[in-house]
Amino acid sequence: MNALLSHRAVKPLLFVLALLPFASLLHGALSNGLGPNPAEALSRSTGDWTLRFLCLTLAVTPLRQITGWVAMARWRRMLGLYSFFYALLHFLCYAWLDMGFDVADIVRDIQKRPFVLVGTLALLLMLPLAATSFNRAIKALGAARWRQLHRLVYAIAVLGLLHFFWMRSAKNNFGEVAVYAAIIALLLGWRVWKARPARPAVTA
Amino acid sequence: MHLIKDRGFAPRRDDSVTPESVYAQRRRFLMQAAVGTVVASWASRQAFAQTANGPGRLRPLPGAKSAVSGALTMEKPTSYADVTSYNNFYEFGTDKSDPARHAGSLKTQPWTVVVEGEVKKPGSWDLDALLKLAPMEERIYRMRCVEGWSMVIPWVGYSLVELIKRVEPTGNAKYLQFVTLADKGQMPGLRSSVLDWPYVEGLRLDEAMQPLAMLAFGLYGELLPNQNGAPLRLVVPWKYGFKSGKSIVRIRFVEKQPKTSWESAAASEYGFYSNVNPKVDHPRWSQATERRIGEDGLLSRKRPTLMFNGYEPQVGQLYAGMDLAKFY
Numbered sequence: 001m002n003a004l005l006s007h008r009a010v011k012p013l014l015f016v017l018a019l020l021p022f023a024s025l026l027h028g029a030l031s032n033g034l035g036p037n038p039a040e041a042l043s044r045s046t047g048d049w050t051l052r053f054l055c056l057t058l059a060v061t062p063l064r065q066i067t068g069w070v071a072m073a074r075w076r077r078m079l080g081l082y083s084f085f086y087a088l089l090h091f092l093c094y095a096w097l098d099m100g101f102d103v104a105d106i107v108r109d110i111q112k113r114p115f116v117l118v119g120t121l122a123l124l125l126m127l128p129l130a131a132t133s134f135n136r137a138i139k140a141l142g143a144a145r146w147r148q149l150h151r152l153v154y155a156i157a158v159l160g161l162l163h164f165f166w167m168r169s170a171k172n173n174f175g176e177v178a179v180y181a182a183i184i185a186l187l188l189g190w191r192v193w194k195a196r197p198a199r200p201a202v203t204a
Numbered sequence: 205m206h207l208i209k210d211r212g213f214a215p216r217r218d219d220s221v222t223p224e225s226v227y228a229q230r231r232r233f234l235m236q237a238a239v240g241t242v243v244a245s246w247a248s249r250q251a252f253a254q255t256a257n258g259p260g261r262l263r264p265l266p267g268a269k270s271a272v273s274g275a276l277t278m279e280k281p282t283s284y285a286d287v288t289s290y291n292n293f294y295e296f297g298t299d300k301s302d303p304a305r306h307a308g309s310l311k312t313q314p315w316t317v318v319v320e321g322e323v324k325k326p327g328s329w330d331l332d333a334l335l336k337l338a339p340m341e342e343r344i345y346r347m348r349c350v351e352g353w354s355m356v357i358p359w360v361g362y363s364l365v366e367l368i369k370r371v372e373p374t375g376n377a378k379y380l381q382f383v384t385l386a387d388k389g390q391m392p393g394l395r396s397s398v399l400d401w402p403y404v405e406g407l408r409l410d411e412a413m414q415p416l417a418m419l420a421f422g423l424y425g426e427l428l429p430n431q432n433g434a435p436l437r438l439v440v441p442w443k444y445g446f447k448s449g450k451s452i453v454r455i456r457f458v459e460k461q462p463k464t465s466w467e468s469a470a471a472s473e474y475g476f477y478s479n480v481n482p483k484v485d486h487p488r489w490s491q492a493t494e495r496r497i498g499e500d501g502l503l504s505r506k507r508p509t510l511m512f513n514g515y516e517p518q519v520g521q522l523y524a525g526m527d528l529a530k531f532y
Contacts, residue, residue, distance in 0.1 A: 035290065035301070036286040036497045037300075037495065039502055040353070042502075100505040112485070113488055113489060166488065
């Protein structure tokens with residue numbers, strides 16, 4: 001399995017797959033195929049895809065450790081950057097389609113609406129991670145500090161989830177939120193469990 | 205063209221020759237007239253397609269142009285396809301495409317509406333009796349959803365006050381409560397606990413008697429499609445869309461302000477009045493602007509939302525002296 005996952009074609013394939021949602025949204029936007037409210041459709045699906053990629057990114061390490069498929073480690077950075085990519089598109093949809101790039105309006109809106117504030121905060125926290133995603137940055141920071149910085153992704157996932165929860169609470173509609181919450185809880189819970197202090201073995 | 209007679213060639217005196225400037229003017233005039241005729245006939249065909257001509261899906265339900273003040277906006281109606289495929293009707297699912305997909309299971313015949321409570325003539329009205337109760341009118345209303353989008357919809361029906369007059373409210377009747385159908389067999393959305401079913405809404409008696417508040421039975425000159433609240437629904441154009449209950453089965457006249465479904469779900473976000481008001485924001489989004497479905501392009505700015513959805517001249521006095529930020 002490891003040999004298969006390490007194949008040269010796997011990463012480019014993954015790259016193209018991760019780009020497909022963007023391609024289909026772009027096609028929909030240009031061909032008037034996003035339904036009666038295209039702006040809302042774009043905002044919602046870029047938000048959905050941000051959460052999905054965050055889950056995928058967070059799933060890499062647990063899956064790798066459980067299955068022993070170490071080749072998966074090579075995908076983590078790309079999946080993380082795709083989370084950032086879709087989050088940026090999501091913000092762009094908001095700033096452009098909803099707010100018409102009116103900076104004063106955007107600032108006012110962010111101050112007024114906690115759920116927008118939380119989403120914006122999650123995006124801002126992604127910036128340093130995206131900016132230090134290349135090898136030279138890892139070297140410059142040192143692996144330990146880099147890893148510490150990149151633990152921010154846990155906060156980002158929780159903030160993203162809160163943002164989604166808050167948005168959906170308008171309609172008391174928590175079905176999808178619960179699914180994402182369960183996945184993120186599982187992925188973060190696994191890390192907590194792994195990090196628990198080792199107890200001395202009990203001898204019978 | 206026929207008006208200009210061809211006199212053939214005849215030698216004329218110099219002063220009888222039309223000066224070139226006048227000649228050019230005439231040519232321009234004819235050209236403009238021709239273009240104008242083409243454009244006008246095309247435009248009228250478009251207008252006809254939008255209003256008089258039903259989409260041919262359901263039984264026709266024609267209505268005479270309403271004479272009620274404010275009932276006929278001149279704005280361009282939202283397409284039948286958008287009106288019938290993008291809306292909220294949680295009994296069929298919470299996604300806005302769910303109603304069109306799942307409302308086929310709704311049975312609208314036979315249908316009765318029970319009128320009860322503080323009225324001198326309580327009773328059951330079957331649908332045929334309601335259809336004949338007053339002359340059908342076509343009304344083109346703006347519809348503003350609390351979520352920040354809007355449409356322009358040609359409804360067919362009559363003022364709710366027609367029914368109110370016939371059941372004779374007693375002196376104790378201060379409010380109306382509208383109860384909508386909640387049947388698990390026909391409405392898959394009831395399995396979710398998004399709201400307490402049945403969906404209930406309410407109006408103050410004087411609001412309900414404002415002639416713009418209507419009972420709608422039709423859309424685009426035809427019977428209401430199931431997903432839009434068949435066989436009859438309320439339409440209160442100066443309030444957010446959720447105030448206009450769909451598929452109504454019971455109207456109760458009461459003394460105390462009834463609790464609505466959305467108040468029960470989130471009282472801090474959805475008040476009893478829920479008048480369209482650009483100055484009172486929903487806690488999680490601004491209500492200052494809206495996006496007109498099918499009209500505003502993807503990149504165009506959202507349009508400003510009007511006080512009482514533009515019906516302030518008609519309904520503003522109902523709320524004179526009230527603090528609308530408090531009674532949202």
